[in-house]
Amino acid sequence: MERFDVIIVGAGPAGIFSAYELVKAKKKLKILILEKGRDIYKRKCPKHTNGGKCVHCKPCSITTGWAGAGAFSDGKLSLSHEVGGTLPEYLGIEETIDLIKYTDDIYLKFGADSNVHGETETRAMKDIRTKAINANLKLVHCPVRHLGTEKAQELYKALYNYVVEEGVEVKFNSPVNDLIIEDNEIKGVRTNGTIYSGDKVIVAVGREGSDWLQQQCEKESIETEVGIVDIGVRVECRNEIMQEINDNFYEAKLIHYTRTFDDKVRTFCSNPGGFVSSEYYEGDLAVVNGHSYKDLKSQNTNFALLVSQKFTEPFNAPIQFGKHVARMANMLTRNQILVQRFGDLVRGRRTTKNRLYRNNIIPTLKDAVPGDLSLVLPHRILMDIIEMIEALDKVSPGIASDETLLYGVEVKFYSNITKVGKDFQSSNVKNLYMAGDGAGITRGLMQASVNGVVIAREILKNIV
Numbered sequence: 001m002e003r004f005d006v007i008i009v010g011a012g013p014a015g016i017f018s019a020y021e022l023v024k025a026k027k028k029l030k031i032l033i034l035e036k037g038r039d040i041y042k043r044k045c046p047k048h049t050n051g052g053k054c055v056h057c058k059p060c061s062i063t064t065g066w067a068g069a070g071a072f073s074d075g076k077l078s079l080s081h082e083v084g085g086t087l088p089e090y091l092g093i094e095e096t097i098d099l100i101k102y103t104d105d106i107y108l109k110f111g112a113d114s115n116v117h118g119e120t121e122t123r124a125m126k127d128i129r130t131k132a133i134n135a136n137l138k139l140v141h142c143p144v145r146h147l148g149t150e151k152a153q154e155l156y157k158a159l160y161n162y163v164v165e166e167g168v169e170v171k172f173n174s175p176v177n178d179l180i181i182e183d184n185e186i187k188g189v190r191t192n193g194t195i196y197s198g199d200k201v202i203v204a205v206g207r208e209g210s211d212w213l214q215q216q217c218e219k220e221s222i223e224t225e226v227g228i229v230d231i232g233v234r235v236e237c238r239n240e241i242m243q244e245i246n247d248n249f250y251e252a253k254l255i256h257y258t259r260t261f262d263d264k265v266r267t268f269c270s271n272p273g274g275f276v277s278s279e280y281y282e283g284d285l286a287v288v289n290g291h292s293y294k295d296l297k298s299q300n301t302n303f304a305l306l307v308s309q310k311f312t313e314p315f316n317a318p319i320q321f322g323k324h325v326a327r328m329a330n331m332l333t334r335n336q337i338l339v340q341r342f343g344d345l346v347r348g349r350r351t352t353k354n355r356l357y358r359n360n361i362i363p364t365l366k367d368a369v370p371g372d373l374s375l376v377l378p379h380r381i382l383m384d385i386i387e388m389i390e391a392l393d394k395v396s397p398g399i400a401s402d403e404t405l406l407y408g409v410e411v412k413f414y415s416n417i418t419k420v421g422k423d424f425q426s427s428n429v430k431n432l433y434m435a436g437d438g439a440g441i442t443r444g445l446m447q448a449s450v451n452g453v454v455i456a457r458e459i460l461k462n463i464v
């Protein structure tokens with residue numbers, strides 16, 4: 001049985017940055033990365049060459065493989081500690097800010113654009129904040145470094161070449177099936193029938209691997225907390241409607257506590273000039289997302305509106321809840337994304353092809369099926385979304401117009417928060433470290449990457 005000092009499960013940003021920080025220390029550690037998807041040179045989504053139709057690859061090239069969900073992401077690095085995860089809860093605000101700076105410098109070293117959007121707050125930004133306050137919206141200021149999807153891939157390729165040259169072994173098409181734990185200590189992992197022994201194991205499996213991680217936690221009694229699930233829609237409107245915000249912020253994060261249910265609704269992942277996209281979980285569950293390219297631009301802006309659902313006893317299966325809602329939408333559309341005009345939703349009627357094409361806006365997701373979100377989303381979530389759009393209309397007039405498109409369902413699975421300490425080591429399994437989105441700790445590229453760096457440093461502390 002082959003033995004490694006450190007085994008990293010999952011080659012997303014969290015796993016990659018763990019490997020980077022470990023090899024940078026030049027301690028000649030034996031490091032193995034096991035990744036269930038393909039290598040970055042073989043990651044191709046057939047959708048781009050067959051008229052936008054998904055052919056349900058297994059595993060999905062958009063969410064698995066080297067760079068994980070980061071490779072085909074929009075590559076927006078959020079430079080605020082308030083965005084993209086809960087690291088400040090573990091590390092404190094000051095340390096998180098320092099680590100973001102450190103990690104951002106690594107991104108720059110590997111080719112990220114030096115330009116940062118929204119670094120200083122201008123008069124125009126302050127005016128937008130005033131409008132937000134009037135509409136009971138909180139405006140979170142978050143400078144963003146935009147890599148763009150193509151550049152993000154180049155950058156992660158460069159990181160791949162670096163860690164491999166430094167001796168890290170990477171095995172693709174290697175889904176880890178089991179964590180091997182004895183007497184509350186990790187001993188190794190099993191993949192495709194092969195056992196690898198590891199002194200330390202970092203689990204960085206992303207949202208794609210969160211179900212698997214949950215099963216492992218149940219099977220091995222690894223301590224967890226009930227997490228949240230974010231459910232909502234992707235909004236698409238003409239660039240003109242969002243222009244003031246797009247020009248001044250690139251991405252404005254707005255949070256609203258709704259009138260009827262006092263639920264938290266937030267804007268997320270805004271893509272000026274971007275494209276709405278579908279992604280598939282477990283091969284067949286279509287959920288909506290959005291991205292933008294550095295050079296190719298559409299006439300539309302898209303962003304997500306997400307309602308955070310935190311469940312209490314006795315319910316403890318938020319991922320299943322989110323998937324169930326997404327499946328309802330898939331049922332109506334034969335596994336495509338559903339799209340509805342805001343005006344149709346408010347009037348309680350479905351959107352038809354005819355209604356969809358009478359607008360100024362041309363949908364960027366070509367295979368979306370016009371339908372009725374009220375048959376899919378729970379009443380509470382629907383009301384939250386409608387009230388949020390009405391509030392947003394006071395900041396970006398026109399967003400609550402009939403033609404605004406709502407694509408469903410967007411779901412962010414963050415649940416199964418694994419219980420860890422400040423060092424991200426499992427609270428009850430020694431030498432098992434939890435990182436990134438799959439552990440319920442982060443929700444974005446930057447914090448996932450930072451999480452990887454911190455874990456590597458913790459591991460290095462114990463190596464002389």
Ligand SMILES: Cc1cc2nc3c(=O)[nH]c(=O)nc-3n(C[C@H](O)[C@H](O)[C@H](O)COP(=O)(O)OP(=O)(O)OC[C@H]3O[C@@H](n4cnc5c(N)ncnc54)[C@H](O)[C@@H]3O)c2cc1C
Pocket residue numbers: 009010011012013014015034035036037063064065066067068069070071072073074075076077078084174175176177204205206207208209210212269279289290291435436437438442443444445446448
């Ligand atoms: C379309 C899209 C656009 C996005 N845009 C942005 C953006 O602009 N800005 C931003 O900050 N964030 C964005 N995100 C989110 C961002 O990509 C994630 O937050 C980030 O990639 C999380 O990093 P991670 O390493 O925790 O997990 P992931 O990137 O998901 O990587 C986890 C890896 O683990 C692998 N894996 C899973 N299970 C196993 C297993 N059992 N064995 C072996 N390997 C396994 C997966 O194949 C995957 O490669 C986007 C996500 C998507 C899907």
